[in-house]
Amino acid sequence: MERQHLLGYLDELLKPTLFRDYAPNGLQVEGGEEVTRIMTGVTASQALIDEAIGWGADLLLVHHGYFWKNEPQIITGIKAKRIKSLLAHDINLVGYHLPLDAHQGLGNNAQLARQLELEVRGALDDELGKGLVWKGRLPMPMQALDFCAYLEAKLGRRPLHLPGGPEVIETVAWCTGGAQDYIDLAADAGVDAFISGEVSERTTHIAAERGLHYFAAGHHATERYGIKALGEHLADQFDLDVRFVDLPNPV
Structure with missing residues (x-):
């Protein structure tokens, strides 16, 4: 499936323009143009990225992505490592925050x-x-x-x-x-x-x-149920392989 077609479908489904959010919704880090495997999870942590790399995902779909308001704009430290990992493996990062809550x-x-x-x-x-x-x-x-x-x-x-x-x-x-x-x-x-x-x-x-x-x-x-349901919906709608990964988090 073409990435832009998928993104258009998600935007139509979740309607991000209705919300004043704390981070960009939709594509946050660009990877390959074709998507066949989607991994979903709550937060785009390094551990989840590593799971996506190991599984061969083309796109990582999360509730908590990157580039939040009031955080440093420079790309250093763990942010640099995460983005470098995504780019090195041509993985798209897509996040929906408030639109997925609502x-x-x-x-x-x-x-x-x-x-x-x-x-x-x-x-x-x-x-x-x-x-x-x-x-x-x-x-x-x-x-x-x-x-x-x-x-x-x-x-x-x-x-x-x-x-x-x-x-x-x-x-x-x-x-x-x-x-x-x-x-x-x-x-x-x-x-x-x-x-x-x-x-x-x-x-x-x-x-x-x-x-x-x-x-x-x-x-x-x-918040783990919404992103899981969204991934299952995409698997039902399109010929895509979707896997939800629930990484333990006590918070």
């Missing part, structure tokens, strides 16, 4: 809801497909400690639970990754709990004082 079917929020069997009832900051903070209901009411165990069973990682809400959780909001500072938006919506990936010192006090539970379920753990 996509209504394949995105991180949608796939986390599917994993946790949450009933989606819209987004708090925009319509579904654009909004980054989703809301819904649990498959059944749960005690807070039971929901903590439920998250661990579903995601394979024990979350950090900051209590503050009612004894029984029924309604939730969620935003995958490093979205702990959306907790006020969740509190304004009156949900019982908010789920994201990471946590800050201030999150403890906000949860307690605003009356909701907060669950830091892991940045990687909450």
